[in-house]
Amino acid sequence: MTKISFIFVIWVWPCVVYGQLPFSNYDYHSYYIPYTSTFVNQPIMQTNDRTEVHLGGNDDVTPNTKNAILDFAILSRIQQLEVTIAGFTSDLKAMNNQLDNKAERQALYITNQKVLALSNDVNAIKSPSSINKMPTSCGDLKDIGFVKSGIYSVIDNSKVENVYCDFTKPSDAGLQKLIGYVNVKTTPVYFYAQRTGFYSTTGTALPFDDVKINIGNAMDTSSGIFNVPTPGKYFFAYTGLCSDKDTKIQLQNQTGAVTWTAIGESHCTPYNALAIQATLQLDEDDEVQIYLLEGTIHDGDGNHFSNFFGWLLEEDLVL
Incomplete structure (x- = not known):
């Protein structure tokens, strides 16, 4: 038995049992509703005379058989329609998926463009830039x-x-x-120097033979001259003691080709103190010294009466 025949038997059998496919000689009625035992208008039993339908030229085909064949044709058509509907449904789903994919691709493209723009902005911020000078504001x-x-x-x-x-x-x-x-300095500059004995050579710079500190190496202790290493504001101070005669000193500065110039002067009577200090605006390679005009600087026995010190207060940065 083929699969179609088996299906046909399974479908016909309940119809026979429940009276939906009668085996009596009812003629086919146009108002008969398949799959139910109800008629819109109950058919009137008739004899199977001229109203009998001839199929394939075979006069021996009964009405019940004809009904079954017609029902089977209807069922086949319904199945075909179901297959067609299923195909349409599949096509609609595919089209819907294509539309969804297109919308997603469009949204993804827009998002990618926004991300690219943001990335360019970030790269612009992160990329090195310059105004070709040091920032002043x-x-x-x-x-x-x-x-x-x-x-x-x-x-x-x-x-x-x-x-x-x-x-x-x-x-x-x-x-x-x-x-x-x-307080930015390209290099620190400060010194502190002392004398350990008397000094009486007038008309010369006062040398210092005991250097406590000399950062920047600007102080030449053997000559007693401070050479300015970088432009800026400097502070200098000297304290000392006169010997047994009146003594006079000067704080002097020399700039470029200009000769030594007195910045300040200090006098003392025998065995009294000398003191002088100044804050100067100096250029690179300017020089500063303590100059003995007259008298004698008293020192000895480890007393360290003579003290000379100075430091860079504020550097003028060269751009």
Whole structure:
């Protein structure tokens, strides 16, 4: 038995049992509803005479057989329609998936473009940039690419300043606020020197034979001359003791080709103290010394009455 025949038997048998496919000689009625035992209008039993349908020229085919064949044809058509509907459904799903994929690709493309734009912005911020000079203000820092408000160092008039930059403000008036100055030195410069004995050679610089400290090596202790290593503001001071006669000293400065110039002078009577100090604006290679005009500097026995010291207060940075 084939699969179709088996299905046909399984389908016909309940119809026979429940009276939906009668084996009596009812003629086929156009108002008969398949799969139920109910008629819209109950058929009137008739004799099987001229109303009998001839199929394939075989007069021996009974009405019940004809009904079964027609029902089987209807079932086959329904199955074909179901297959067609299933195909349409599959096609609709495929089209819907294609539309969804297209929308997703479009959304993904837009997202990728946004990510690319953000990446370019980040790279622009991270990329090195310059204004071809040292920044002198918050405006210069902003031009370089700084965006985070905070305290920054800038250089102005050969000095380093600490400023607060508020990069949310558009104008220079609110953009920058001075905090203070930064004590920046390219190299530290300071010294402290003493004498260990008397000195009476007038008309010469006072030498120092006991150097306690000489950072920057600017002090030539053998000659007693300080050579300026870097431009800026310097402080100098000297204290000493006169011997048994009146004594006079000068603090002198020499700039370039200009001869030595007195910055200050100090006098003392016998066995009294000498003192002189000054703050000077000096250029590189300027020189400073303590000059004995007359008298004698008293020292000895390890007393260290003569003391000369100085240091760089503030350097003028060369840009």
